[in-house]
Amino acid sequence: MEKRLPIFILVAMLVLWGWWGVIRVFNLAPEPPVAEVPDEQGAQEPAEGDDQRPEQPASTGDTDLPAEDPATAAAGDPEEAAPQTFPQEWTVLGSAAADSPYQLLVICNSRGGTIETVELTQRNARGGFLYRDLLHRSGYFGSLGFRYEDGGVRIHVVPKGTAAAEATSPQATSGLQPQDLITTVNGVSTSAGQKSIDEALEGTKPGETIEVAVERSMDDKKRSLTYEVTLSERPLVMMRPEAVSADQRTELCPLSMELSLFSIDETAAKHAEEITDIESLRTRNWQTELSADGTGVTYRLLLTSAELSGIGEVGPIEVVKKYQLPKPAEDPKLAQDPNEPTPEGYHLDVEIAFENKGQSATELAYRLGGPTGLPLEGWWYSNKIHPQWFKVAGARDIVWSEGSKRWLKSTTQLQQAAKNDEVSDLLNSGTQELAYIGVDTQYFSAALLPGESGPDAKLSFERAYGVPLGNFQDKKGRLARKVNSTFEVVSRPETIKAGSSNTHRFRLFIGPKDEEVLEVYGLRSLIYYGMQPFAFFAAKLAWILHFFADIVGNYGLAIVMLTVLVRSCMLPISRKAARNAAMMQELAPEMKKISEKYKDDMQKQRQAQQELFSKHNYNPLGGCSLMFLQLPVFLGLYKCISVDVNLRQAPLIPGMAWCSNLAGPDMAYDWSSWMPEILADPATGWLGPYFNILPVITCCLFLVQQKLFTPPATDEQSAMQQKMMKFMMIFMGVMFFRVASGLCLYFIASTLWGIMERKLLPKPKAKLGDTESDDSPPKPGLMDRIKDAAASAATGNTGNGANDAESAAERRKKRKKLK
Incomplete structure (x- = not known):
């Protein structure tokens, strides 16, 4: 036995090594652990919110930025005007209220005309969120556009239907307000930013009431107010801002749907950069216009002749971005059951337009960023399948479709390419038309689709590439699969005549990988079961x-x-x-x-x-x-x-x-x-x-x-x-x-x-030690012996015993066959 012990150890090691090889090839192991700690993105991870209440302004401004009256700017000569400046504003589309007909709650940011946060707020038949946050089970304020400031955390938006909107105070007649500065939560100071709020809420439950102290500017004075907030459960946050690293509270990764100029006539930007000599479109505050029904927002930015002159252009050029929630479906079934989810409600309509207000034609191409900050839910146990052999999928991968084929580039592939200063090109074989391109997680996706519906509708781009965000270099080994990733697409250069405009329309899907939902949007290939025959059985x-x-x-x-x-x-x-x-x-x-x-x-x-x-x-x-x-x-x-x-x-x-x-x-x-x-x-x-x-x-x-x-x-x-x-x-x-x-x-x-x-199951009876074959005559029973004796007496057979036994045995076999 002692001699076999080393062999046993060797075989056990080979078994472990073989199993590891199998899981690498067939993806049998759970997705590598990537910690899912509450709001791990850092203290700067903003919360998500709901539609603005009618009595509040639709968007709130950032007081540290100078505001310019748009009417004054328009009245001046656009050829000579300096770059426009507007206050930073947060705008809410949709609602978190239980009776809301919308399935998305979207918070937009005028800085760059971007999308900051998206929540899935569809309710189930019991009144809870159809897709809730499964990791963070503590109570929830709502998404309030939190930003860290000295002395606390500043609220920038308070959507209707959130716990913050329904808060009560003996010192005020309404709930928490934009520009309130939260100083303590249940007696815990918020001087460490969002992280302090997360720690204060840890251990609480939905329905529990907590005490929140805020500072509010009223009549040019700061007043301290105390609110009682009844916490709600957390919906799933599909897109959110993430801090560049966990120890930072102010620097954020790029927000979703950032837009920049890639080329104007002969002037072109380098990869991942913007055109120099023009102030960044990504970091400037755009003019905000909320639609009358509160379901859409338009952002405008005028590139004046003065700033375009630095690159030899005349201008001016106005850039427009629009986001529009879909109208609630007019379905008799929904009228009877408002909580019934509709497959068509998981998208935003996106429109990008460039208007040439100058006197000469301009050739222009733009770069559009994709969604960022998708959920990391279950990264330490979940399993995604890479369509290529010996490749491992990550938690937030880039997926796209060229024709009938689905492609995937994982976070680890994006990270490795970026470390080698390589560009992660996505378009293959010179193809420039896509059915979709998006960021994919285990159970949810955010994908850019053509604005027109139909099987022949395609996205047409000059280039497309994957981009890792934040301090991705710090994530080593399995943690690389946790990298915040997105895509960027570059449009084909188009000539815009003087006095005319070019408009591109898209549909941004943000929702679950439910077969019925994906079928509506033409995204069925996002559900991938792996290679055959396992995919068939699955x-x-x-x-x-x-x-x-x-x-x-x-x-x-x-x-x-x-x-x-x-x-x-x-x-x-x-x-x-x-x-x-x-x-x-x-x-x-x-x-x-x-x-x-x-x-x-x-x-x-x-x-x-x-x-x-x-x-x-x-x-x-x-x-x-x-x-x-x-x-x-x-x-x-x-x-x-x-x-x-x-x-x-x-x-x-x-x-x-x-x-x-x-x-x-x-x-x-x-x-x-x-x-x-x-x-x-x-x-x-x-x-x-x-x-x-x-x-x-x-x-x-x-x-x-x-x-x-x-x-x-x-x-x-x-x-x-x-x-x-x-x-x-x-x-x-x-x-x-x-x-x-x-x-x-x-x-x-x-x-x-x-x-x-x-x-x-009855046990089989093996005839151990018996050398006779299974066809040997069975041993006679009592009745068999009586019948044999009677037959012998009737025939007068007095032969030898062996012959008697043989004939008796044969008679028994015949009787057995007859039976």
Whole structure:
């Protein structure tokens, strides 16, 4: 045994190495841990908000910037006017109110005419958010455009329907207001910025009331007010500002949908830069115009002749950006149930226009940035599939479609290219037309689409490339998959005649990767199950799973029903495999005798074993067929559960916080504060930051099944194999700590089925030690002997006993055949 110990260790290492190779090729491992800590982007991560209340201004200004009256600017000579300046303003489209007909809440920023925050605010039938934040379960103020200032955190917008809008104070008649400075939250100072608010809210629950102290300027005086705020639950934030690094509170990554000039006539910008000698369009404040119904906003910026003269242009040129929420669908079904989600409500209409107000034609191209700050939800356990072999997907990858083919460039690929000072070009083979281009996460995407609908509508760009944002160089190893990434597209140069304009229209999809929703927007290829045949099984199993869930109303029960269906379909094969395994148990004593008899002659030992197997019609590999047949089903179900957004918020037991997300681990207990990093670190730990119950149950059932049905070891080699199998069962339990709880539920149900099947199956009776063949006459019973004696007396047969026994045996065989 001592001699075999090094061999066992070597084999175990090879198994681990082989498993790692398999998960790299087939993407079986969960997505590498990327810590999901509350508001990890830093103290500067702004909150999201809702539609502005009618009694408040639609947008709020930043007092540190000089304001110019647009009428005065227009009255002057645009040929000689200096660059326009406007105050920074935040504008809200949509609402967080429970009765809002909109499915998005959008906060726009006049600095660069960008989108700062987008929340999914669609409600479910119970009145909660259809897609809520699954990581941050504490209470929520709402998205308020937080910015850090000395002495606290400044509010820049207060949307209707948020907890901040509904706050009460004996010193005021309305809730929190834009330009309020939050100084304390539940007695905790906010001098550290957004991080202070996050720490103060940690441990709170939706519905809990907290105390907030603010400073407000009233009648040119600062007054201190105290509010009581009843916290709400957190909706999923699809796009948000992120700090460049966690230790910074003021510098942000670029916001979404930034616009800049790429070329004007002969003057062109370098990659990732703007045209010099013109003040940046990205950092300037644009003039803001809110639509009459509050569902759209228009940003305008006039490039005067004075500033264009630096590059030899005449001008002026006016740049216009518009964002418009879709109107609520006029559907009789929605009139009966306003909480019913509509697939058409997950987008913004975007319009970009350039108007040539000069006296000569101008050739112009622009650069448009994509969405930024998409959610990192579940990065330490989730699994995305890269369409290319030996490539690993990240948490926020760039996806695009050329014709019928879907492409993906991961965050790690973007980071590596940027480190090498390379440009991550996305367009292949000179193609300049795309069906879509976007940023993709596990269950949600934000994608730019053509403004016109129809199968022939395409995006047409000169160039497109992926861009990593922030301090991406600091993220090493698996953390590189957490990089904040986006795309940038460059338009084809177009000539704008004097007095005319060019307009480009787009549709920005911001929503879940739900099959019904994606079908409406032509984005079905965003749901990717991997290579065939696993993708086929995954798609079919997903349909069956949804069918069962519609019947029973619970995805946990639907997974159990799916398990029963799969095992029932494989019942003939599984019964044969179970009988084969039971036969092996019966033959174990005889195998041991053979091993002892021929322990010094392996050839004779194998020959004797083969004769024993042949005699009892036993196939040592008979149980492998079940495993191979279940492999496509297992991998298909794994892919199905890993990418199905419907399981993301589905609880095993409604009303319980434990296992409330079948698409992720059950997260019974957070042990990250005291467990060693080698086990609990989200990025590098073996188990992850949570203790999970279902993987432990799965591992225990594997061991019980092995103990019940594995025959006793007949020699040292079989004993070593059994120990290795136990080691593998424990290793599988470790691997299951980072897989979806829905998959653990499948294995628990499947293992229990297998145990019951083996227990209910009658054991085969092997005739050990009997050298006669199975066709030898059966031993006569009492009735057989009486009948034989009567027959012999009637015929007067007095032959020898051997002949009597032979004839009697033949008579019994005939009677048996007749029966």
